Amino acid sequence: MTVLDCVGLSCPIPVVKTKKALKEHPEGLEVLVDNVAAKENVSRFGKTMGYTVSVSDEAEGVWRVGMSK
Amino acid sequence: MKFGLEKNTETPFPRGDFAAAESHEKKGSIGVEGEAASRPVTVLKNGSAVRLTGMVKTSGCAAKLPPEKLHSVIDRLPLQNNPNLVEGFESADDALVYRVGDGQVSVQTVDFFPPMVDDPYIFGQVAAANAMSDIYAMGGEPAVAMNLMCFPSCLDLDVMKRILEGGLDKAREAGAVIAGGHTIEDPTPKYGLCVTGFMKESEVWSNKGARPGDCVVLTKPLGAGIINTAAKVDEAPEESVLEAVRSMTTLNKRARDIARKCQVHAATDVTGFSLSGHASEVALASGVSILIDTKSLPVMSGALSLASFGFLPEGRYSNENWLYGKVSFAPDVPQNMIDLVYDPQTSGGLLLFMPDEDARRFVSEMADPASCAVIGRVVERGGALISYS
Structure with missing residues (x-):
């Protein structure tokens, strides 16, 4: 699965990068984020685009948002 | 002056991909006076074009310190007991209310924030309308105001002029006078007003009076x-x-x-x-x-x-x-x-x-x-x- 690193980025940039990456990888994506707003916003984007979204802890303060069809 | 309405050609995606129609939301045409405010407006920084909103991390009232952080500090400050102070910050009201004699009070507030729009003139209007709103929320009318400006040294000074003109025009519309202010050099632009109004104490609207049934x-x-x-x-x-x-x-x-x-x-x-x-x-x-x-x-x-x-x-x-x-x-x-x-x-x-x-x-x-x-x-x-x- 393609991994998009959005650690260190604040909203709305992670959503914009996720949108762009999903155009190149419509099968799905994993997005790394390090703030609550990015975790929630990227999850909302994935769900609205019709993906199944799962969130897991990656490290202290970092989440992995998985999107699959 | 360099805030032409240039379309930002570096935009990664076409505008409005997400503009799905929603039956809940209202339709209809919207008229905004003056320039076409929605288009990206660039201002000059060191000779190259930047967007005002591109210079800030958070903007508008979203830039406020989170309330739990604010309260963790102000809740530990001593309360001020002054017989003339009608509303202080313990009631979380919109403005300070202070007796000035003859049943009259002064109502004071201050509000400033980084830009949420690229057009400096519109930013000035929004910041001024937002600052004066706290006086209206107390039932009063703004009378006098002073500018608060934080401005990057690298930005064209005409941008500051347009921000201040936006504030002045809104104050004029409100019937308030802006005289003076304070300007600080700061990498993140910010603007707002300190506003004062005067009214009868008996006519102040506070946060306190809501009654069941209202x-x-x-x-x-x-x-x-x-x-x-x-x-x-x-x-x-x-x-x-x-x-x-x-x-x-x-x-x-x-x-x-x-x-x-x-x-x-x-x-x-x-x-x-x-x-x-x-x-x-x-x-x-x-x-x-x-x-x-x-x-x-x-x-x-x-x-x-x-x-x-x-x-x-x-x-x-x-x-x-x-x-x-x-x-x-x-x-x-x-x-x-x-x-x-x-x-x-x-x-x-x-x-x-x-x-x-x-x-x-x-x-x-x-x-x-x-x-x-x-x-x-x-x-x-x-x-x-x-x-x-």
Whole structure:
């Protein structure tokens, strides 16, 4: 699965990068984020685009948002 | 001067991909005076073009320090006991109220923030309208104001001039005088006003007087924080941006003037702490609970759709965090509606608490059903401070 690193980025940039990456990888994506707003916003984007979204802890303060069809 | 309305050709995506029509949201054309505010406007920095909103991390009232952080500090400061101080910061009211003799009080507030729009003239108008709103929320009228300006040394000084002109024009519209101010060099631009009004103490609207049975009236649509977040990366539909700009630059003067003819029990304005935050301040101060019907909320076009796509400012999440346990939702309230009621507003509407008949008269005289509506009712304290259905 393609991994998009959005650690260190604040909203709305992670959503914009996720949108762009999903155009190149419509099968799905994993997005790394390090703030609550990015975790929630990227999850909302994935769900609205019709993906199944799962969130897991990656490290202290970092989440992995998985999107699959 | 270099703030031509150039289209930013580096925009990664076409504008308005997410502009799905939503039956809940209002339609209609939006007229904004002056320039086409929705297009990216660039200003000069060291000879190259930048966008004002590109120079800031957070913008508008979404840039406020999260409320729990603010309260962790001010709640530990000593209360000031001065017989002339009617409202201080312990009541979370919109402005300081101080007796000046003969039954008169001065009402004072200060508000400033980084730009949420690229056009410096519109930014000046929004910041001034937002600052003066706190005086209207107390039932008063702004009389005198001073500028607060933080300005990057690398930015063209004409940008500062346009910001100040925007503020001056809004103050003039409000009938207030701006004389003087203070300017600091700062990498992040910020602008706002310190505003003072004078009124009878007996006519001050505070957060405290809401009574069970009162109607809750909101005078501007919600969604400015969401639209500003999407607009920063050119993802907001043009009509949404125009509507947000029109709303943010509208003074709460007319709403205040009409409400003065009604029996207002309590009032505040909806800004960075969101509808939920500002309503809960009134509920807390008045010792009541508030029921809000989400289907009756006025919403800016496109805002709910953009929320579904995750264009939500950080302040939306800090507002929810701060209000944990104080707000409840019926199970059928959709996620994007929950997002909307935590969305930090910039220069939002008045939130007025008045009896049924006054509320009906007020809404009918405002005659703008897409922006101004009865959104809920005050009940005896019980359960959550704010309950959404």
